[in-house]
Amino acid sequence: MAGNLTFDALKRAVADGEIDTVLTCIVDMQGRLxxxxxxxxxxxxxxxxxxHCCNYLLATDLEMYTVEG
Known part of the structure; x- marks a missing residue:
């Protein structure tokens, strides 16, 4: 989906049944959400x-172990 979705537009889309799930994600160093x-x-x-999310999500490797440093 191109562009940003405002909170008001999200509320309208949810009310209209266009959106049923919201993901709040960051991309880690391996490109995973x-x-x-x-x-x-x-x-x-x-x-x-x-x-909220934990900072450790940005500091783990593929096996979810904390990386040194």
């Missing part, structure tokens, strides 16, 4: 202001 998956309505209602 690391993060959380939410039911879209729950994200709109609660998670938008309360979503």
């Amino acid at each position: 690391m993060g959380k998956r939410y039911h879209a309505q729950m994200f709109v209602d609660h998670a938008y202001a309360e979503t």
